[in-house]
Amino acid sequence: MSNATMEIESDDINHNPSPITNYPPKHGSIHKNMDSDSKNPPSNEISIPNEPEIDHSQDDDDLSDDAQEKQYEEELDDVDTLQQIQADISKPPGTAEMPQHISAHSKRAIFLSKIPFFRQSKQPKKPKTRRLKTYEILKFADKWDILLMIVGLIAAIIAGGLFPVMLYLYRGVTNNLVDMGKFQRNITSDSSIIEQSGQCFIVPNTTGETETPQEAILGIIRYYVIIGFSSILCYWIAWSTWLLAAERQVRRIRYALFRNILRQEIGWFDVHNAGELSTRLIDDLDKIKNGINEQVPDFISLVSRMLGALIYALVTGWKLTLVFLSISPFVIITFNLTVLVIVKYTMKEIKAFAAASSIAQEVIQNIRTVTAFHSQAKEEERFAKNLTLAKTIGIKKGLYIGLSQCLSQIFTFLAFTITFWYGPQLVRTECTHYTAGSVIVVFIACMIATMSTALFIPNFQSFAEALSSGSYVFEIIDLQTKIDAMSDEGDKPGQIIGDIEFDNVTFTFPARQEISVLNNLSLKIPSGKTVALVGASGCGKSTIIQLIQRFYDPDQGRVLLDGKDIKTLNVAWLRSHIGIVSQEPV
Template sequence: MQPNKIQKLAKVLGRQMRKKNKSVKITESNGVSGNGHVHDQKSYVSNSNPVVRQLRMLEIYKFADSIDVLIMTLGTAAALASGACFPLLLLVYQNVTDALVNYGKLQQIADYGLQNLTNVSCENGGFALPDTTTSPIDAIQNVVKWYIVLGFLSILFYTIAFSCYMVSAERQIRRIRFLLFRNILHQEMAWFDVCGKGKLGNMLTDDLVKVNEGIGDKVADFLSLIARMVGCLIFALIKGWKLTLVILAVAPLVIVAFNLTIQLTIKYNIKQIEAYSTANGIAQEVFTAIRTVTAFNGQKKEQTRYAESLQKVPLIGIRKGVIIGFCQVFSNLAIGIVFTAALWYGQYLIKTECRAYSAGILVVIFIACLNTTWCLSQIVPSLEKFAEATASGSFIFEIVARKSKIDSSKEKEGEIPSTLIGDIEFRNVYFTYPAREDQT
């Protein structure tokens, strides 16, 4: 054995001299000897795959630095602002609707010569007279410009929020990927025997993609939806709490319909993909060995096998179409029930409480409640992405934090003999595969 190789081997053995579980006798011609430690290989099966603790939501940002925190703070403020723009748009929409209704009332009064008409009591089915101090056209022109302003601000804020979270996520994923790869390279060989190559490759690709989605643009979407939902709910309650409570009482039907449609669509899409993947596997197998298939005249047999693998695809497609159609009917029915409740009770409130309710208020309350239920149904998929990100990040962070039992990067640790000349003899050293204890 060459001296440089002996020196490297001595360094590795010297690092183990601090632990005293088992002894390794090193006999050299110059009399240098020492006691080292040999790890119990059977413990790797349990220690290499410990029970991974589920990450909390904020723990997934463990590798964010101060710049990332600043970027995410800016993105959070922008996402909340983008969601808050929608209730303000409803306020503008209410003013435009009331102005149009006011214009219609003035036209009716002028056509039928009712200029001397006075207000009739709301309790008797009366209505409030239109405002004659301001022209309806001027009123519309005064408020319609805010559509452009609020629309531009909504786009600007959402772009800032989306960009900030995407940039921060890429910075963190790049840092995690580097630390994960470096720590994997420094693990001992026994750990690789238990962990498996496929699992490591999946961590560096699929799991990191899931973490990226969970800390990236999905967070901006989630915060924007939360701000929009809360803003619409508060806006509707302020404008007319009675009508809002009636609409929200039947709104869960819309949420159930939306989520049912999404879940069933995903379910049958997965079934179609699995069915096509079986057929694609057969086609790939045949094309890879096309010479063998042709040599044994197996074209017809392979055609039959390929056709049989595709028999389930039309059935899945038909079943998917029928079920999604029923879900769409249920969604339309739920929205129709909400429409009916809003219009029936809304017109009653306009007749009995005409000073508190108007056509514009009725319309914007309905839109606000419908947006509240829609945002609530869209939040569920975002929460699923967060759950996937924390589940994938748990094992990744565990690997990043794992200390190797034999770390080759720490060359200066342990006791290193100054000289080493001669033969090396190992005594009482036993070896078993960590994943195969019955083989030695």
């Protein structure tokens, strides 16, 4: 019985061919044994030496133009080196005009390199991620989610629009309270106010109205109760519908993200670390959820309340409204400045305390080592240093917040002062349009409109974070894998013999594309043959097995199973016919 033979053709292996002793074939299945400590010594040994070192000692003339430009840019950072280059360039004979041109160009390069805007960054540019449009964040919503969101939007608009109605009732209450004060001064309700020569006078009222201010206020209170219950109902509908729709959408997004991550080829995981993927599954999805849950109806209700209050204030007393709104931008700016200061220095405090906590945790976990080296004083100094940093940050935070609050209160009370100074003037001169209730209502409406506008910033921040996180998450969800183990595509042969062949295979790992692991490897492994791959660490032994499993596809060449390229086979079918004990078992 003739023994099976093995043919090996490789640029790397041929440099140091090793003897191959054949075992008689055993069973017609694929066997891969990577354990070098096996009890049965391997008889077929393929020695795969390391890659020969590449000699990089080349002359500057052999460098490419891009490499020369990169080298020159690095040398331009040093002014002394640049001056030496200019001196050397200016000496060649027969080029009288060239030195001046090169010197001027070099001087411009030095000058521009000192400006941060023109300074070239040496860090590699990250690939740009497509920014989502606002409506694309809701791409996982079904018809029921859309219905819930529409109902929630309507409820939020109504909830915000009820505020001007409340102001209208409040105006009536205020006017009746003023009338009650008139009664206390012996001015009866059988009188009215007229304007003559820019002044207002009280004249007898002949309309015959007998309703007292107390009765009018009690009648208005009934409407207050109705508006209160309506507002509670609208807010509950708006918040609950959007929260429910957000939970349903985020659940689908989380499932689709995890499913598509599992579909990716191994090479994709080589360039994406586990921490990044965990962040996508937890933090980014939480940000998406925060951007499409109660923040949306809150923003809509704020807009509705702001517009309603502003329109009502302009209709009631446009002069007084414009006077108040002239101060409103300063109130809004100082409010948002306070929020930014709080967020910025709170993050710094958290980092400082986290560093101190990590030191404490490290010392406590290794208390025996610290005690053995008598390093308690040193560790106390490290811990105190981080606490001192947190203290400094806290002091700055308090000072800046106090300054921001001071400016905010100054502008707020300035608006109060101008409003209550100009309001009585309008009541005296334009009494047919302005009353005490009108002044109070305009003041409250302008304050509500101003504060509602200031509250837009947290919502905008949540929306921006949701769109930014959604861009990365949806990019991964839409990513098409090169080797899909969950797809039904590909051939599924009825029987398998087990002959494996590498045909001029060249391969580099995606994370280390500058290093070639296999160079034009040609290898035939007949069915039933026991083969041992022997070589130094990193020479490509495990890579050959991973190519057979189709964890990766070769850059060039083919991997054949029974004469068929494994790219044409169904991935799940292929892997189900391979038994392997790897060096990194699960």
